[in-house]
Amino acid sequence: MKGWLSKIFLLFSVFFAIQSMQSAMAAEDPNVLTEKIAHNLFKDIQAHKAEIQSNPNILKSIVRKDLMPYANTRVILIATLGSDFRTLTDEQKEKAFSAFDKYVEAMYAHLVAVYVDSADLQVQTRKLSGDRFESVGVHLTHEKAKNFYFYWRKNPKTNQWFIYDLGLDGAKLLALLSPDNSVVLRTQGFDAFIAKLSRISEQNVNPKAYLVLYNNTKQK
Template structure:
């Protein structure tokens, strides 16, 4: 099959997923963006705490509405596909990107079950003028327990000069790297459509509060250390 340009895939996928738009959060400073988006997201968690406890799947909706407009999931999906996209049709790649987005929503929602109105500390801003990718850290301070460390990997779009997150590093483990390792062998053996279907099934799983905290959450989203 013909190789598909990333530009064409991005355009088609953006049209397909055009129901989600970013709000007025600035995307010109990665540190400011992550701080503002995180605060908006965590504030909503706090406001809807009782509803979330009763129905944890509400976290998926919050992640979809508050976080995903700032996530460059198309870039992440195509990094996972790597050279395997050369053997897939445009439609197959678009379906994979959409399925990967839904999978990310479920994974991020599961990670955020670790948040229970704890104090949030943001990593101090660094000079990023010459950087194309930066890591923005967020610590969830959990009383006498060690902090829960999250890092958003953020990439600059050189055409728009806007920054978007494309990876979540939880407790030192990259979700994107873990998915690349997990899916590459399956892509090699079974192709893009089967992996797309697998991601669709994984994205349907219910969000649950784990009894053993972050260790169980890491296992649930497939980034067990």
Template sequence: MNRLIIVLAMLFSAFSFASDTPYQLITKVGDELFTDIKAVNKDGKAQSDVMKNIVRSRLMPHIDVKFVSFKLLGKHIKGLQRAEAVEFINAVDSYLVATYANALLQYKGQNVLFEELPLGDNEFATVKVVIKEMSGPDIDMHFKFRQSKDGSWKVYDMVAEGISLLSAKQKEIITRISEVGLAQVTQELKNKA
């Protein structure tokens, strides 16, 4: 169940619509996403490919995969060839689709509440999300947004219990690239998709 919560949180970490505030964005996409999931997973027997299609159509158009990919590369971005970057970004994209789809197969109708926080005058914002568990304590998360040059808001990170998912994954990827190289890590991400 914790994995579902973390991945659901990651799902919301990549949405963007130019005219929406971060709160409006996460509310709109979340409502649409969970409506689709409830429709195809009524009996808890939805197929992985069906969920992947929902992820591709509802989520991926709003994920800043390039930004997340470059953050994941960390220090390894220096000297990166364009072809290597494109291949890594595509691998991250495929990995995210598979990860989100697998987690969404476990969604059982938990209530998800969105809380609007004050929006400052800069290009960063946070939206609090509370997942109401049917049994157990509620789970609080904070989604970190940044505003792109075109005015759209995109989530770049999710913090749960004080732990940044982007930072945690970045440490893992950077260490792995140092050990086996970018080409191997790219292939590993593709294999996990």
């Protein structure tokens, strides 16, 4: 009897611990989250600067550790593909989620590679619209650094904020790439779509990959 009571008590303890943790996460606003993430991200980049300069792919591991836990790539993929997502089978959806997660990791690594030589930062906040959308700008004091933005959305069911894009000076990374990804799926098929995501995920990290997209956007 005592054994069962101990197990029940343990289950309730775990349940309330999880509830408390989720409540704490929900209570954090994008500004607090961005400050925490940016601090850890740029601290790790500076700590591994010499290694990154000889092997930029280390940034993928840093992004996986510091950024990806806050990015809901499943929601981002569904939003990216729109109505095309509903044409996929359950098996294809799971395969797409896995490939897209690695793709986002790689693209964010290209983006943060721009900041390898940057150091001190300050966090500035401005709302986009309402309570469910917010952007937080990270101003870097390095003379060559562009403002780095986190774009957040709130999950209406959990009240937790998640990253849905990153960018330079308002040029959102995934937003720039979404139309092309949708076109590939629609015109070339699912296998071509996955092949494209995998090919990009496996490329070596290069800051010029993002800067080309950024500069092309600014010229439009």
